[in-house]
Amino acid sequence: MTKIIVSAPGKLMLLGEHAVVYGQPCLVTAVGQRMKATVELTDEAVFQLDAPDVKVEGYKKPMSELGQGDIPKGAKFVEMAIKNFFNRHPGRLVKDLGVKITTQSEFSSQFGFGSSSASTVCVLKALSEITGASLDNKSIFDLAFKTVIDIQGKGSGFDVAAAVFGGTLYFIKGGKVIEPLNIDSLPLIIGYTGIKFDTVALINEVAKKAEKYPEVIDNIYQQIGKLVEQAKKAILSKDWASVGELMNFDEGYLASLGV
Amino acid sequence: MTKIIVSAPGKLMLLGEHAVVYGQPCLVTAVGQRMKATVELTDEAVFQLDAPDVKVEGYKKPMSELGQGDIPKGAKFVEMAIKNFFNRHPGRLVKDLGVKITTQSEFSSQFGFGSSSASTVCVLKALSEITGASLDNKSIFDLAFKTVIDIQGKGSGFDVAAAVFGGTLYFIKGGKVIEPLNIDSLPLIIGYTGIKFDTVALINEVAKKAEKYPEVIDNIYQQIGKLVEQAKKAILSKDWASVGELMNFDEGYLASLGV
Numbered sequence: 001m002t003k004i005i006v007s008a009p010g011k012l013m014l015l016g017e018h019a020v021v022y023g024q025p026c027l028v029t030a031v032g033q034r035m036k037a038t039v040e041l042t043d044e045a046v047f048q049l050d051a052p053d054v055k056v057e058g059y060k061k062p063m064s065e066l067g068q069g070d071i072p073k074g075a076k077f078v079e080m081a082i083k084n085f086f087n088r089h090p091g092r093l094v095k096d097l098g099v100k101i102t103t104q105s106e107f108s109s110q111f112g113f114g115s116s117s118a119s120t121v122c123v124l125k126a127l128s129e130i131t132g133a134s135l136d137n138k139s140i141f142d143l144a145f146k147t148v149i150d151i152q153g154k155g156s157g158f159d160v161a162a163a164v165f166g167g168t169l170y171f172i173k174g175g176k177v178i179e180p181l182n183i184d185s186l187p188l189i190i191g192y193t194g195i196k197f198d199t200v201a202l203i204n205e206v207a208k209k210a211e212k213y214p215e216v217i218d219n220i221y222q223q224i225g226k227l228v229e230q231a232k233k234a235i236l237s238k239d240w241a242s243v244g245e246l247m248n249f250d251e252g253y254l255a256s257l258g259v
Numbered sequence: 260m261t262k263i264i265v266s267a268p269g270k271l272m273l274l275g276e277h278a279v280v281y282g283q284p285c286l287v288t289a290v291g292q293r294m295k296a297t298v299e300l301t302d303e304a305v306f307q308l309d310a311p312d313v314k315v316e317g318y319k320k321p322m323s324e325l326g327q328g329d330i331p332k333g334a335k336f337v338e339m340a341i342k343n344f345f346n347r348h349p350g351r352l353v354k355d356l357g358v359k360i361t362t363q364s365e366f367s368s369q370f371g372f373g374s375s376s377a378s379t380v381c382v383l384k385a386l387s388e389i390t391g392a393s394l395d396n397k398s399i400f401d402l403a404f405k406t407v408i409d410i411q412g413k414g415s416g417f418d419v420a421a422a423v424f425g426g427t428l429y430f431i432k433g434g435k436v437i438e439p440l441n442i443d444s445l446p447l448i449i450g451y452t453g454i455k456f457d458t459v460a461l462i463n464e465v466a467k468k469a470e471k472y473p474e475v476i477d478n479i480y481q482q483i484g485k486l487v488e489q490a491k492k493a494i495l496s497k498d499w500a501s502v503g504e505l506m507n508f509d510e511g512y513l514a515s516l517g518v
Contacts, residue, residue, distance in 0.1 A: 209504070216486070216508055223478055230472075245468070249475055249515045256511020 002041045004130045007034040008121045010106075010113030011162030012190065014235075014243075015250050016228040018259050020156040020173055021203055024225030027232060028158045029168040029186055033106040035118035037078075039126035042098035047082060049075050051103040053115070063098055077116045078103065081123045081147045085133075088143060092131035099127070110196050114159035120144045121163040137164050141175050154203050170232050181235055206257050220253050227253075261300045263389045266293040267380040269365075269372030270421030271449065273502075274509050275487040277518050279415040279432055280462055283484030286491060287417045288427040288445055292365040294377035296337075298385035301357035306341060308334050310362040312374070322357055336375045337362065340382045340406045344392075347402060351390035358386070369455050373418035379403045380422040396423050400434050413462050429491050440491065446499055465516050479512050486512075 009030035016026025054074030066083040109115040128135040145157040170179040210217040234242040268289035275285025313333030325342040368374040387394040404416040429438040469476040493501040
């Protein structure tokens with residue numbers, strides 16, 4: 001097999017945003033729109049990427065230089081994912097083998113549905129299959145999360161988990177807990193404000209506040225964690241009114257953080 | 260002396276709104292706009308009120324019927340204040356004595372500056388002087404707070420305290436603590452949304468939430484209380500940037516409560 005097409009869903013944070021970075025649990029769900037990646041092994045030791053959704057077209061680089069030099073923003077996650085995959089599984093790297101990838105998304109990278117994480121997961125899953133490494137989901141998660149951290153320096157991995165496992169998850173940072181919740185679907189209407197924030201910049205801003213008001217911020221994280229525990233129960237018992245009320249409390253805490 | 264003019268300032272809650280009803284401290288300040296009351300003793304045992312700001316004009320009632328029957332909204336606080344004053348100080352009630360009051364406000368009763376409390380305080384202070392009872396400020400506060408509770412059933416009295424004592428106060432419900440903060444002025448710009456809420460309805464709404472989520476709500480009150488303690492220190496050291504930051508946290512908590 002030299003060509004494979006894989007897809008992974010976008011994610012939507014339900015409850016626990018931001019606090020998840022500091023070890024609190026969160027609830028995240030996969031959405032019905034997907035990122036698709038076509039991955040081919042080629043005979044030339046070159047990495048090629050076409051990701052028109054993020055304005056990367058005809059991007060090429062020797063396999064030996066993966067992760068080096070200036071990388072266009074839209075290519076970073078895919079390129080680092082390939083690098084991490086072969087670093088972790090060097091036996092799968094055939095000499096003079098190249099990788100050609102085309103990604104295509106059902107959702108805009110502007111929507112905050114986690115397009116970077118979804119494309120990272122697609123590429124890792126594709127390489128896992130195409131090279132015969134056959135990694136399990138947790139191993140895919142670990143490699144994808146490492147890739148995100150390599151690039152962003154920060155994050156919790158909840159978006160990666162949603163892309164790998166799908167469904168609705170109770171999640172703790174780094175995949176310490178990834179617990180699928182046994183529900184078919186969520187009766188949600190999603191509104192889009194049109195505003196996409198820079199996650200890392202927001203994390204840094206709150207971290208600055210936490211230096212000045214450590215107890216205030218720490219308490220907010222703990223309270224968000226408690227809301228998540230209550231919402232998990234409410235979701236499992238399909239008590240949607242309570243889920244909504246708990247989300248409203250959460251929004252206030254997030255407003256308090258300035259997030 | 261049969262005629263006296265007194266005035267009391269409007270109030271602005273700085274920090275601690277709502278949680279103050281549940282025993283947490285708050286910070287409240289008097290504003291530079293005042294309620295004015297002209298109070299006369301008359302020879303006829305009739306209560307007369309002109310309060311054009313709240314559309315009460317030519318309102319009359321025998322002194323013996325104070326507090327009875329249907330009372331126009333705009334007359335309630337003044338009428339109950341007179342009743343409470345003479346109930347508490349019956350020796351000051353001369354037979355066939357009447358009270359004629361005209362109130363006039365520098366601020367609209369729509370502004371949430373506490374016009375009801377300010378007019379209550381004005382009337383009590385005027386009666387205290389005009390009858391020679393010469394109550395001290397704490398006694399005026401106690402009678403005015405009782406009047407508010409008689410009418411609303413609920414409240415903390417912070418607006419009454421601002422009207423009685425002026426300046427900027429650290430306050431705990433019912434006047435358990437009324438601590439003037441030694442600062443000349445506050446560098447504040449006040450915006451007005453145009454929206455005036457029904458305080459009692461809001462209190463009841465949050466109380467309903469507290470029944471379902473007691474720990475969530477209780478924690479929010481406690482955290483607001485902690486913000487107040489920090490803001491008190493920040494105000495005393497004129498650290499206005501911190502006061503603003505603490506207010507921002509507070510706004511989030513209030514949003515969380517739905518207030």
